[in-house]
Amino acid sequence: MPSSISSSELTPETHEARGRSAADLSAVAPPFEHRYKRQTAADRPGVAQPVPVRPVPEQPWGAILLGVVALLTLLIGGWEWYWRAYGVRPSIGNTLGLWSIQRRRIDAGEGSATVLVGASRLYFDLQLPVWERLDGKRPIQLSFEGTSPLTAVEDLAADPKFTGRLIIGVAPDVFFSGFEFHAGAARYAHRESPSQRVGQWLSMHFIEPLLAFEDPDYALATVLQRQPWPKRPGKMWFTNVRKLSDTEADRNTHLWSKLESDPQYREMARNIWRQDFQPTDEDPSPEEALKTATEQIDRMSKAVAKLRAHGVKVLFVRPPSTGEYLAYENRQFPRTRTWDALLAVTGAPGIHFEDYPQLQGYYLPEWSHMTRAEAERFTAALYGIISREFWRPNPPAAAHTADASP
Amino acid sequence: MVFNSLTFVVFFACVLGVHSLPLPWTTKKINLLIASYLFYSAWNPPFVILLWVSTVIDWYAAQGLVKARRATARHAWMMLSVIANLGMLGYFKYGQFLLDNFTALMGALGIAYHPAHYDIVLPVGISFYTFATMSYTLDVYLRRAAPARNLLDYALFVTFFPHLVAGPIMRPTELVPQFAKPRRASAEQLRFGLMLMTLGLFNKIVLADSFLARAAERVYDGNSMPGTLDAWAGTLAFSAQIFCDFAGYSTTAIGAALCLGFAMPDNFRFSYAAVGFSDFWRRWHITLSSWLRDYLYIPLGGNRHGARRTYVALMVTMLLGGLWHGANWTFVAWGGLHGLYLAVERVVRARFVNYRPGPIVFVLLGLLTYTLVNITWVFFRAKTFGKAWLVLRGMFGQNSAARPILSTFYLASVAAIVGCLVLTHWLMRARTLESVVARVPALAMCLVWALMAFAIIIAQGTGSAFIYFQF
Numbered sequence: 006m007p008s009s010i011s012s013s014e015l016t017p018e019t020h021e022a023r024g025r026s027a028a029d030l031s032a033v034a035p036p037f038e039h040r041y042k043r044q045t046a047a048d049r050p051g052v053a054q055p056v057p058v059r060p061v062p063e064q065p066w067g068a069i070l071l072g073v074v075a076l077l078t079l080l081i082g083g084w085e086w087y088w089r090a091y092g093v094r095p096s097i098g099n100t101l102g103l104w105s106i107q108r109r110r111i112d113a114g115e116g117s118a119t120v121l122v123g124a125s126r127l128y129f130d131l132q133l134p135v136w137e138r139l140d141g142k143r144p145i146q147l148s149f150e151g152t153s154p155l156t157a158v159e160d161l162a163a164d165p166k167f168t169g170r171l172i173i174g175v176a177p178d179v180f181f182s183g184f185e186f187h188a189g190a191a192r193y194a195h196r197e198s199p200s201q202r203v204g205q206w207l208s209m210h211f212i213e214p215l216l217a218f219e220d221p222d223y224a225l226a227t228v229l230q231r232q233p234w235p236k237r238p239g240k241m242w243f244t245n246v247r248k249l250s251d252t253e254a255d256r257n258t259h260l261w262s263k264l265e266s267d268p269q270y271r272e273m274a275r276n277i278w279r280q281d282f283q284p285t286d287e288d289p290s291p292e293e294a295l296k297t298a299t300e301q302i303d304r305m306s307k308a309v310a311k312l313r314a315h316g317v318k319v320l321f322v323r324p325p326s327t328g329e330y331l332a333y334e335n336r337q338f339p340r341t342r343t344w345d346a347l348l349a350v351t352g353a354p355g356i357h358f359e360d361y362p363q364l365q366g367y368y369l370p371e372w373s374h375m376t377r378a379e380a381e382r383f384t385a386a387l388y389g390i391i392s393r394e395f396w397r398p399n400p401p402a403a404a405h406t407a408d409a410s411p
Numbered sequence: 412m413v414f415n416s417l418t419f420v421v422f423f424a425c426v427l428g429v430h431s432l433p434l435p436w437t438t439k440k441i442n443l444l445i446a447s448y449l450f451y452s453a454w455n456p457p458f459v460i461l462l463w464v465s466t467v468i469d470w471y472a473a474q475g476l477v478k479a480r481r482a483t484a485r486h487a488w489m490m491l492s493v494i495a496n497l498g499m500l501g502y503f504k505y506g507q508f509l510l511d512n513f514t515a516l517m518g519a520l521g522i523a524y525h526p527a528h529y530d531i532v533l534p535v536g537i538s539f540y541t542f543a544t545m546s547y548t549l550d551v552y553l554r555r556a557a558p559a560r561n562l563l564d565y566a567l568f569v570t571f572f573p574h575l576v577a578g579p580i581m582r583p584t585e586l587v588p589q590f591a592k593p594r595r596a597s598a599e600q601l602r603f604g605l606m607l608m609t610l611g612l613f614n615k616i617v618l619a620d621s622f623l624a625r626a627a628e629r630v631y632d633g634n635s636m637p638g639t640l641d642a643w644a645g646t647l648a649f650s651a652q653i654f655c656d657f658a659g660y661s662t663t664a665i666g667a668a669l670c671l672g673f674a675m676p677d678n679f680r681f682s683y684a685a686v687g688f689s690d691f692w693r694r695w696h697i698t699l700s701s702w703l704r705d706y707l708y709i710p711l712g713g714n715r716h717g718a719r720r721t722y723v724a725l726m727v728t729m730l731l732g733g734l735w736h737g738a739n740w741t742f743v744a745w746g747g748l749h750g751l752y753l754a755v756e757r758v759v760r761a762r763f764v765n766y767r768p769g770p771i772v773f774v775l776l777g778l779l780t781y782t783l784v785n786i787t788w789v790f791f792r793a794k795t796f797g798k799a800w801l802v803l804r805g806m807f808g809q810n811s812a813a814r815p816i817l818s819t820f821y822l823a824s825v826a827a828i829v830g831c832l833v834l835t836h837w838l839m840r841a842r843t844l845e846s847v848v849a850r851v852p853a854l855a856m857c858l859v860w861a862l863m864a865f866a867i868i869i870a871q872g873t874g875s876a877f878i879y880f881q882f
Contacts, residue, residue: 199452204418
């Protein structure tokens with residue numbers, strides 16, 4: 006369907022002006038076309054442009070509109086039914102706008118809160134209700150899947166209003182490569198327009214809680230793109246990560262139950278990870294990878310120093326991974342060169358799941374994230390370690406009066 | 412706010428509701444003015460001040476023009492308007508560009524100049540509304556139009572939200588008279604207006620954003636060297652993207668105005684069926700090209716002072732037209748190429764005055780025009796000349812070491828959309844959308860409209876800005 010809405014042919018008036026009669030013109034185009042022909046500013050050089058004419062085509066527009074509404078309702082209903090039958094349920098979109106709402110809490114009186122920032126593991130594996138039950142306060146979740154926390158940490162370091170506690174999740178392949186799937190979240194939060202804020206509010210209150218298909222994984226182009234298209238010779242085939250989680254309004258997020266209940270979907274998710282485990286020509290050389298990791302650690306070290314300067318308590322956490330994913334991480338990002346170096350350079354404390362038996366033995370269906378029930382168990386275990394070894398729990402009346410961090 | 416956002420859906424529903432209330436016409440106009448300021452301030456509230464400044468300066472300049480008795484006084488009032496508007500545009504849009512070029516020039520002369528950081532946010536749509544307000548004082552200066560009868564009508568002309576941020580660039584004589592007496596859309600206008608809005612948003616959200624933009628980004632924003640197929644696919648994708656994006660915006664704007672009972676001019680006329688470059692500019696961004704023609708090319712002498720002066724006027728107009736699109740030399744190169752094309756066409760036409768092409772040659776000339784237009788898009792899309800050369804080399808088979816960039820899905824979707832788009836433009840080049848819509852059976856119309864609306868919803872657009880907002 007085109008979106009230009011006018012013809013470039015000259016009107017009868019112009020033809021007459023150029024010496025052709027209207028009769029000549031009628032032999033060229035039927036009168037029906039003339040009814041909708043019109044000049045534009047392109048046809049009238051150097052003169053005042055008149056009020057435009059915009060005729061409405063003759064159609065039973067009332068009946069058409071009714072038909073459109075009925076048909077559209079049926080189509081949307083069918084699309085919604087299809088995805089619900091696939092197992093999808095409505096959840097809140099994990100957008101930059103949603104992240105911004107949580108980020109703004111820090112500047113709106115919750116600067117002393119516990120803030121979580123990391124990639125998908127800290128995001129899916131740490132359950133806010135469990136933490137709240139144990140701590141008395143619900144943390145602010147600022148993690149983003151597939152996204153290095155470095156930029157967010159730097160943003161918090163530049164914010165004097167943040168004086169609370171910061172847990173930084175470390176997923177080695179994301180953290181030490183500096184990869185950012187959701188780049189620019191902090192910048193977006195600071196520059197979000199009133200229109201974007203209103204749009205976010207409308208969407209998370211009136212659209213997302215109702216429609217299951219409102220998820221990027223089921224957007225038209227994404228669905229079409231993952232059909233079995235013929236492979237182009239020489240072009241590496243790479244399947245994008247599929248839907249893995251469900252998010253709530255305060256960004257409490259958990260692994261999608263389909264990964265537990267559907268072996269096929271689980272295997273597909275594992276195969277998608279496996280793509281990363283295979284070396285490609287586009288991978289950085291070991292020297293380049295080490296250089297990048299060092300840069301990330303150095304930047305993080307500066308940010309941590311700034312945070313500590315204004316009283317923030319920082320703790321790194323390496324959540325569990327298993328199976329082929331863990332083997333890949335150990336191969337590409339050996340602990341000594343990454344995790345140990347990070348703690349040494351930043352001087353901040355850290356919890357590595359391999360160092361604590363209570364953080365091991367969880368079920369991670371696709372080797373990278375825990376099921377919801379396991380995440381709840383993990384959160385309780387992690388909180389226990391933190392409150393026992395690093396930070397004293399908040400007394401009910403006067404929080405943050407003491408600190409036992411090493 | 413952008414048209415392709417939930418915020419706009421709610422905003423527009425409220426505006427339609429309020430506009431249909433049985434209120435005095437002046438009250439309705441005040442409501443529209445307030446709504447338009449809300450529409451603009453939804454991006455960045457402080458920038459409404461710029462809109463006010465532009466409005467007030469041109470209002471008083473036009474008043475001064477009418478009252479002035481001496482030619483020098485008239486000239487002075489006109490210059491006040493031009494300098495104020497271009498000054499504002501220059502500061503916000505070209506400040507960084509000028510500073511960068513000055514620094515580079517100093518560097519070339521061996522002077523290490525380190526200017527202070529120039530952190531200015533470009534007010535959205537500033538290029539559009541400054542041109543609209545300038546056309547007001549210029550039309551009064553050129554005695555083509557009388558000034559608006561009251562400030563309310565004039566302020567509403569400048570601010571009317573459907574055209575405010577990305578055109579069509581309205582002339583005062585097109586819109587101000589529409590505010591003179593009460594207007595309310597008929598039921599048919601409202602429904603057809605909604606259909607136009609659906610069509611415009613389908614172009615933007617589904618075709619431009621969901622399919623074409625991604626293919627263009629992979630070729631133009633990635634680090635890989637494109638081969639012939641990828642370079643052409645990326646460029647064709649962008650040529651279709653910018654059409655669907657911008658013509659989509661114009662169509663949505665025209666539909667929104669029609670829903671309120673106002674008529675706005677056409678901005679595109681099946682541009683990719685143009686035969687020749689003068690024809691292209693009669694079909695592409697008509698309100699800008701006619702603005703540049705009326706307020707720049709003709710005052711520069713147009714074709715009234717011999718061939719040499721004509722070519723100079725043509726090149727100056729197209730170079731400045733290119734710069735209007737963005738503060739980057741690549742845009743100037745884009746405008747310069749179009750200026751060159753127009754000049755060459757002028758020479759060829761003068762030489763073959765009596766030549767009338769047959770149908771096959773006509774189509775071939777059209778395809779040649781389309782191909783050459785696509786080459787100009789490379790400079791428009793590439794962020795640097797280096798990238799532009801890389802893509803151009805690819806298009807002409809010079810990147811032998813290139814590896815495939817676009818997957819079969821992208822190649823197929825670009826081929827399908829570009830093919831349909833160009834074919835549609837050729838089929839409709841002598842028609843109007845209205846004439847085609849009037850002939851379509853009602854059932855088919857219903858089906859097409861519903862499918863477009865459905866595609867918009869399931870495409871799940873992210874509310875990305877229209878390309879022309881940055882201009």
